[in-house]
Amino acid sequence: MFILFMFVLGIVVGSFLNVVIYRVPMKESIVLPPSHCQTCNSRLKPQDLIPIVSWIILKGRCRYCGTSVSYRYAFVEFIVGVLFVFTYIQVGIGSELIRFLLITSLLIPIIFIDIDHFIIPDQLNIFGLILFIILNLVFSFIPWLDAVLGATVGMVPLLVLVLLTRGNGMGLGDVKLMAMLGLFLGWELALLSLFLSFILGGFLGVVLLITKVKGRKEPMPFGPWIAIATLISMHWGDSIIKWYISIIMI
Structure with missing residues (x-):
């Protein structure tokens, strides 16, 4: 059950990291405005923001305008979920787990931002x-x-x-x-x-x-x-x- 919890926690964190990956290089706030479609500007509802699941159900498209949504959003969520589970299996419960999870969460946006923009x-x-x-x-x-x-x-x-x-x-x-x-x-x-x-x-x-x-x-x-x-x-x-x-x- 705790492994499942760690995976769910990881994909939720991964969903937030997707916001960081997109907005930080653009010098935009990671809080405001709320999540929205970059094409039609429609504000996304809770059912549109379920990590991995929403992307699969909507077949990788915006619910409101049908624009294709990159598979990388779901991929980032999945890989963070896997890394959280792996880290828990490696170090168990304790302060080391907190430290490793925070460092991992910091490294993921650095990887993708540098790939996209050649900046850290x-x-x-x-x-x-x-x-x-x-x-x-x-x-x-x-x-x-x-x-x-x-x-x-x-x-x-x-x-x-x-x-x-x-x-x-x-x-x-x-x-x-x-x-x-x-x-x-x-x-x-x-x-x-x-x-x-x-x-x-x-x-x-x-x-x-x-x-x-x-x-x-x-x-x-x-x-x-x-x-x-x-x-x-x-x-x-x-x-x-x-x-x-x-x-x-x-």
């Missing part, structure tokens, strides 16, 4: 910073020195890359994102996340170039790989580090 809004990084301070004051989940070292280790390599490439290879949004996430992770997991993000981003970049989906001079967002690497580090980082140390100590 400062509002999300600032919110993450405030969130970290509150959580660490309440739960003391990481020593403050380790958090500061994590932010430093996370941001400095990316900042150097930005300066060397004059912003052509990396944006300051990625630097700020890695600094904020480094606070949550501490220096060891921040370093691992940075390493994994380059591996994931580099691998996909090669694949896209080989398949000619992207050209050599076309930009590719790096924020999603930082976010995915952070999720990996959160759940399996300690095991990965122990495994790596066991190899080099042989």
